[in-house]
Amino acid sequence: MLNSNDENSFLIDKEKDITSQYLTQGYYIGPVADKGALSWIHNSFLHIVKEELNIIDEDNAEPILDFVHQKISIPELNNFRLNVIKKINQLPDFRKKYFQIAKPYLDMLVGNELAMQVKVNLSIQCPDDDSSLLPTHADTWSGDSPFEVVVWVPLVNCYKTKSMYILPPDENEKLNKNFTSMAGAHSEDLYQSIKDKVDWINIDYGNVMLFNNSLPHGNRVNMESETRWSMNCRFKGIFSPYWDKKLGSFFEPITLRAASSSGMNYKLPELS
Numbered sequence: 578m579l580n581s582n583d584e585n586s587f588l589i590d591k592e593k594d595i596t597s598q599y600l601t602q603g604y605y606i607g608p609v610a611d612k613g614a615l616s617w618i619h620n621s622f623l624h625i626v627k628e629e630l631n632i633i634d635e636d637n638a639e640p641i642l643d644f645v646h647q648k649i650s651i652p653e654l655n656n657f658r659l660n661v662i663k664k665i666n667q668l669p670d671f672r673k674k675y676f677q678i679a680k681p682y683l684d685m686l687v688g689n690e691l692a693m694q695v696k697v698n699l700s701i702q703c704p705d706d707d708s709s710l711l712p713t714h715a716d717t718w719s720g721d722s723p724f725e726v727v728v729w730v731p732l733v734n735c736y737k738t739k740s741m742y743i744l745p746p747d748e749n750e751k752l753n754k755n756f757t758s759m760a761g762a763h764s765e766d767l768y769q770s771i772k773d774k775v776d777w778i779n780i781d782y783g784n785v786m787l788f789n790n791s792l793p794h795g796n797r798v799n800m801e802s803e804t805r806w807s808m809n810c811r812f813k814g815i816f817s818p819y820w821d822k823k824l825g826s827f828f829e830p831i832t833l834r835a836a837s838s839s840g841m842n843y844k845l846p847e848l849s
């Protein structure tokens with residue numbers, strides 16, 4: 578197996594540590610690299626949510642996000658979510674701030690010439706809501722390239738069923754070898770066969786997770802008393818292989834470097 582952590586690697590110790598965690602767990606969790614950028618995003622969300630829910634109070638200390646289920650019904654939830662994510666994606670600096678939250682980790686795990694998904698996604702998981710669940714899946718099963726990394730940013734503290742789960746790489750290898758029998762006929766059969774092997778992600782607001790979207794992941798009904806709010810967005814190397822999600826439509830280059838720009842525009846001399 579090709580491994581970025583072998584003895585010939587020139588990665589420094591910190592990079593080796595983060596690389597090793599990503600490769601063995603399937604994810605890496607660390608403090609956000611730019612607290613100001615996270616606060617900007619968080620405040621923008623609060624502003625939009627208050628506007629959507631006609632909340633006049635200006636006190637941002639109130640935990641509106643965790644308890645949004647007290648202000649909105651489940652049938653209204655998806656429209657509300659779509660309005661909020663549309664408005665946040667319209668803010669000109671939003672994607673740049675999102676990138677800044679994870680930049681050093683992306684540098685270490687992906688590289689410094691990056692393509693970013695055009696739209697950042699939002700999940701809102703209210704307690705006891707079974708209408709917006711993500712069954713067990715790997716993004717690569719539906720056309721995402723295995724060269725992608727998901728940057729997952731919680732807007733509230735996430736734990737137990739208020740969070741998501743990931744199947745670690747060693748367990749995924751076992752699943753792949755016995756896929757037909759373990760996956761069964763329904764996605765629930767698949768979950769039942771891996772539920773004792775998955776890692777439930779504990780992550781507090783102020784941290785960011787980068788995870789391997791070729792590993793099976795998903796969520797269950799949120800049995801906690803608070804609502805989950807999390808964003809996710811995919812990043813990959815500009816020149817790493819694409820599958821169905823293409824550069825130009827799904828991904829946009831965000832950090833193209835001089836040599837690549839120069840190389841792509843290079844023309845050999847014309848001979849007459």
Ligand SMILES: [Fe+2]
Nearest residue numbers: 714715716790
């Ligand atoms: Fe996914």
